[in-house]
Amino acid sequence: MKALTGMFVALLLMLSSYSAASSNEAERVMQRSLASDDGFGSSVANIEMTLIDRKGRSSVRVLELRTLEATAMNEERSIVVFRAPLDVSGTALLSHARTTEDDLQWLYLPTLKRVKRIPGANKSGPFVGSEFAFEDLAAQTLDKYTYALVGEETIDGMLCDVIVRTPRYKRSGYSHQKVWVDRSEYQVRRIEFYNRAQQLHKTLNLSDYIQHQGYVWRPHRLDMQNHLNHKQTILKAAQYNFESNLAVSAFERDALLRLGR
């Protein structure tokens, strides 16, 4: 009996050391992928968002996305300005996205010229009627998840590491995500999102990667497929500008009033 217990303990130790190795390896893969677009400072992107319903009808929104790279405080800042549809043109959303806490968010309403601070506790909520949740679009810093390497697979002729990551934020809409990271350019090629009921909820395919400034990789096309409601959202980035050198102050509440309405 003693021997059996000993064997069991040894097995447990082996298993745990194996999973520690796989999580270290998984973290290393993610770290390398994240590092490949570090140091961009700030960017301005013009984005076309196409919403496609289950009957295939589509509608287009045009957004300007300004991003400030996560600072030492681990807080990524972004402003989304709506350009189309025209009835919401000028509406803007400022977010200070945090890793494992609620975000800080402000909404600018051009008709009232009012900035309204809104609850940042809605990270799992839909981003402006799309199949993307706020948390899907936020910066993917390393400490947001815990990781495990589960295998390798080839997507579009590229050999990828497959990683399962579990969000550390309590209110995340997901139990876990499955991420495919290619081995040549270290970019995320696909993400499967599993909801709290462990169901496959959405699949995101990232493509048309372009290397900017000689080092910053950006996907210029994101296809999000929702398997539960059969709707789809396509994000296309027409251009990325990394030369605007936006200051931290351009991502404060009052900056919303100076956007040019």
Added chain:
Amino acid sequence: MTRRNARKLASFAGSVLALVATTQSAHADWDLSTGLEHRYFPRDRTALNAVDNATSVVALLKGYQSYGPDSGLTLELFGRHSFDDSSRSHRDVRELWFHRGDHSLEIGIGVTQEFWGVTESHHLVNVLNQVDVLEDLDGEDYLGQPMVKILKRFGSSSLGAYVLPYFRPREFHDAGERLGTPFEVLNQQYESGAEEWHTDYAVRWFAQMEYLDLGVAYFSGTDREPVMTALDAGITPIYHQIEQVTMDAQVTVDRWLFKAELLRKTGYGAPIFAYVAGFEYTWYQLTQQQADVGLVVEHLYDDRPDLGTPQSVFDDDWFIGARLTLNNTADTNLLVGVYLDRERSERIFRMEFSHRITDGWSLDLQATTFRSRESGTPIYLVRHDDFISLTLTAHIGIRR
């Protein structure tokens, strides 16, 4: 307009143009929205000119010219033409505003709208702009205000100073028209000999913290609300000189927003104290379709006497409102709210629905009802003017 006043206006306009001329053009954007509105009033009102159906067209032109990252010129022109109740037709320069400066120091000159405050049911501390009563009685539309503004920021707080050289009086409906008074509103009078040319001043300090947003403001000048005084054959709006100190605060925790606006105003004998305070809570992704539902509960209090002061509708009222956001492609929104007076048997109900039909076309449906049994109150005067309105708006954008 006297010669001195004309000179003052000309020099003000001249300095705006001079500032604009010193900068070079970069790019300009234009947005035009034009709407067709129909209002239906189901209850009879005895006055001859009280129509049951009123159709109007409305247009809003917005232009923005950027002069580099730190300056720009905003233009916003508004106009409404009513085919049925003529006094509702009006035009306004909502904005002609030049701003220059960066995050630490900013100056602005021209005509603009500036919003202060946090509450939903009533904007107690929002004092710089005159309310556009002809647009609606809900106090969500404002006239453009000529001003010079200097704003200095210190870390997460800021200090703004405002000089307001010209006052915009309220415009009223004609006697007997829907949503107006049964009496003729005569020309306004002023306590100050400078009349609408009295120079008003305001200072506002605003600080933003992790959970708390706090604003404290001081205003000295012509009160935006008049005392409606029965004189001769009608009512004369009289604008007094006042001083007021206001505070607005919002605490944001989790899905809760706790909000308060406080006001202390002097200039009518005893000081007037008023507040609006309450909370907003949002349930996110309530349905399969990911709709959000928000609940707003606010208490409104005002201790001003009925006589000798501008009348306040909200002396001791509860506001309960709900907002439904479908988060769909059409951005469908529904807002319902009711004001319940605790002492008088008065009640205002309001519903707003908005929906995008297709790109470039939106639809707004609105309903308001007034209930009052106490004669002499502002709500009593419009108790037969419940209305439903439907607006179809077309949006056009020009980008260069």
